Amino acid sequence: MRSHLNRVVFRKLLASEPIAHRGCLRPRQYLPSCLPDIQALPRAQRRSFFNIFKKPQRVTSEPRMAPGLEKMMEYSKMERLSARLPPPDDVLKAVTVFFSHKRDRKTSTRYIPDIQARHLLRSLNYLAEAESFSHLGPSVFYEWLQVFDHDAHADSSLHREIIDILYRALCQSKVLDGRLPKTKFFVAYVNALCATGGTLTARDELIQFTKQTHSPLQSTEIKSLWGSIFKGFSAEKNEVELLRTLAIMNETSAEGPQVFAHEVITRFYISQQNVDKASEWYNKCKEQDFDSRLELLQRALIDLGMRTSNTNLGKLIVKDITAGTPTKYQWDLIFQWAAGTGKGADEIDRMISVMERANQSLPEAEWRVPDTSTLNKLVKVAVDRKDPYLAERFIALGKSRNIQPNALTLIYQMRYRLVVKDVDGALTVYKHLQAQDLSKNQDVIVVNELIRAMCTSGRQDFESIMNVAADLSDRQAYFEPETVSALSVLHLSRDEVHDVIDLLNTHVYGFDMAGRASVQSTLIDYCLKPSTTTAQAWDTYIILKQVFDDTTREQRESIMNEFFRRQRPDMAVHVFNHMRSHTRQDIIPTIDTYVACLSGIGKLKDEESLEVVHNQLKLDFNIEPNTNLHNALMQAYTLCESPRTALGFWDEIASSREGPNINSIHLAMRACEDAPWGDEKARLIWTKLSRTGIELDQPLWASYAGALVGNGDVKGAIDLLEEAHAQQGLDMDTLIIGSLYNAAPGHIKKGIVEAWAKERYPEIWAALEEIGTRSSEQSGLPEFKIDRETGP
Structure with a gap:
């Protein structure tokens, strides 16, 4: 089949019409994928003196991904494109390396984010179909299953599918491995299911396994599995199955952890309040x-x-504690409850003295002495109540009793100071915190909060913020998505594009989908923010394109429209081209995308951009033009002062099966208004409309009158309106007369319309004068501020 572009060229030649080209149809500024990712637009060439003083080019870091993930991502992409898939052995090697990395607690967390799980699931399905698991021993699958035996993957169908694949492969493994008994595999399988929201399946499997297996589980293993099932139902907030499990365990006389079950159920109801x-x-x-x-x-x-x-509950617990001889831990609970019910620091101090006097009746080895744990429980109560004054009083109480604060005390101090927006005070506490033992990273959450507060306060200098962030980075601690977002915006505001890319490459590939979406949304909001400069908006978009390849079509369209709003059609067309060159079907432009792009180009009257996008449309086999798209082309060419070309799209609409809509008629009339001898075309269109019996309302009359007067036929337009007013009952309004005046070319023609309107419809003219006038963008002549805009 001949291409649409060839047909257009030959039609132009046969009709003796010029073929606009303006040199190369794809000038350098419209190359969609050849620009470097961090280069905005073509810049002037600069040469240094023999490159002696030239700074070394900054190289951004590579994305920090879990080992093996890149190969699995490559497989996912090839599968989506229906391209040649990588060899199964390469994918198996990547999966093996990935699981080894996740099992190594020293170098990484065992948590597998949902994005990584999606690529892993695709890869495992590919390996299962290729029968690549046949030479792997059961111990391999056992080790892989152990990655999922904790609660970080709660309620994830992706992870449960992975577990099912691994367990099926384990059961079908033909390689003998006598180092692990069969029950060990089953224990790993049940624990993994309970940790990923599959507790109901795990319970059924456990009941079935204990009935059929020839290798019965040990007593400790049975208790452990029932305990996992109770914890699983509690984590899933499944009250019905939680209680039913206890009943099943009692009915079947299963050897389960009765005491532990009661504790889990109690804690479940505590979590439900x-x-x-x-x-x-x-x-x-x-x-x-x-x-x-x-x-x-x-x-x-x-x-x-x-x-x-609930004071009754607290009194009940305190009564149980004081019924005997309270331990040091229980005394701390009493102090905690007293503080929670409104007791001040002085009253707590007296209660501590009572505890110390009670030591006289006990052996010295059993004396209960207030310590840092006591202090921390009191400070925590004040922090939870958002009462920083009370927290300071408790810390002062600790100092008076020579109780030294530890890292947890300082963490609580930072929290309540951040609650009251005392960023400077929190930073001071943070500096003291550096002298504490932070090997367990218990401060990571509050330090993330501190970084965000410093970024938003506006009072902290850049170096101070970077010092705190560098401390977390040096410890390879976790950066929360909100922290990465705040630091990214800070770097962008300083035009530090490379630093933003380094930051994102280091952290976002370890986030789940929600975390990535949070950072992505922040960058898009920054790009769309009116106070963001155009250069910064462009840099932000390039970063989004490079790091967040999954940015949706709708998000990309909003960025494209933002550049149109900033009167940068060249940048907007870049965004459009990037969508066209994308490999994902849900991102490439649709008809609505073309319409939005053409509308933006038309408003800015950028002929070159219009030519580029129209030529791309001719080559886009994914798009079947409809009336809406032809309307957009007609509008864009009319606004770009090519009304004759615009009327060609009217002809295509009129001959199409779909036919024109109301907007098509208005746009055609606007094209006739600007086109040479357009009044003749307008009369032909109007005659056809009259024959169809369509209701000719006031906006249509206004467009038709504008088309006639735009070509200088003022008398014909006035006579037409007078006749319609007299014979068809057309009501004159500000839209009709205002359109007539605005479309009239030159001062003389406008004067004729004005004189007629003042004489025949003085009230309407007075209303137009109240609306006011502005200078026309095309002619510079005055025109009324009426809305004649029509969308595609």
Whole structure:
């Protein structure tokens, strides 16, 4: 089939019409994919003296991905493009390296974000179809399953599918491995299911396994698995199955962890803030041999009482504690409850003295002495109540008793100072925190909060912010998505594009989809922000294109429209071209994208951009032009002062099966208004409209009158309107007369319209004068501020 472009060229030649080209149809500024990612637009060439003083070119870091992930991403892309897939052995090697990395606690977290899980799932399905698992021993799959045996992957269908694939491959493995008994595989499988939201399946598998297996589970293994199932249902907030599991365990006389089950159920109701149920199951726990875990449960209930302001619950726990001889831990709970119910630092101090006097009746080895743990519990209560004054009083109380604060105390101090927006005070505490043992990274969350607060406060200098961020980076600690967003905007505001790319390459590939979307949304908002300079907006877009290749079509269209708003059609067309060259079907331009692009070009009257986009449309086999698209072309060519070309699209609309719509008629009339001898074309269109019986409302009459008067036929337009007014009952209004005046060419023609309107419709003319006038962009003549705009 001959291309549409060839047909257009031959039609132009046969009709003796010129073929506009303006040199190369794809000038350098419109190359969609040849520009370097961090280069904005072509710049003038600069030469240094023999390059002696030339600064070394800054090279951005490579994306920091988990080992093996890049190869799996490559497979996903090739699969989406239906291209030649990489060899299964290469993908298997990547999967093996990936799991080894996740199992190494020293170098990484075992958490697999959902984005990585999606690529991993595709790769495992590919390997399963290629039968690449046949030579792997069961121990390999056992080690891979252990990656999922913690709660970080809660309620993830992606991870459960991965687990199913691994367990099926494990069961079908023909390679003998006597180092691990069969039950070990099953234990890993059940634990993985419970940690990923598949507890119901895990319970059914456990019941079935214990009935059919010839290698019965050990007693400790059974208790462990039932414990995992109880924890799984609790994490899934599944009250019905949680209680049903306890009933099943009792009915089948299964050897399960009864005490642990009661504790999990109690904690479940605590998390649901169900005071009555929590109290009921707490009483059942007290009836059993609970040892020191009862104290932990009492603390959770004390916290529940303070969160719900339920004094009865707190009094019940305190009564249970004081019924015997409270331990040091239980005394701390009493102080915590007292602080939570409004007791001040002085009253707490007196209560501590009571505890110390009670030591006289105990052996010295059992004395209960207030310590840093006591102080931290009190400060935490003040922080939760958002009472920084009370927190400071408790810290002062600790100093008076020679209780030295530790890292946790300083972390609480930072939190309450950040709550009251005391960023300088929080930074001072942070400096003291540096002298503490932070090997467990317990300060990471609050330091992330500090960085964000420093970025938004506007009072902190750049170096101070970077010093705090560098401390986290040197420790290879976790940067939260909100922190990465804040630092990215800070660097962008300083035109530090390379630093933004380095920051994103270091962190975003380890985020899940929600985290990536958060950073992506922040960058898009910054790009669309009116106060952002055009150069910064362009740099931000290039970063989005490079780092967030999955930016949606809608998001890209909003950026394209933003550059149109900034009167930079060249940048907008770059964004459009990047969409055209994308490999994903859900990102390449649709008809609506073309319409938005053509509308923006038309408003800015950029003929060169219009020519480029129109030529691309002719070559785009994904697009079948419809009336809406032809309307956009007609509007764009009319605004770019090519009304004759615009009327050619009217002819295509009129001969199409879909036919014109109301907007098509208005746009055709506007083209006739500007085209030479356009009044003749307008009369032909109007005659056809009259024959179809379409309702000719006032806006259509206004467009038709404008088309006639635009070619100088003022008398004909006035006579037409007078006749329609007299015979068809056309009501004159500001739109009709204003359109007639605005379309009239030259001062003389406008004067004729003005004289007629003042004589025949003085009230309407007076209303137009109240609306006011402006200078026409094309002629510079005055025109009324009426809305004659028509969209595609």
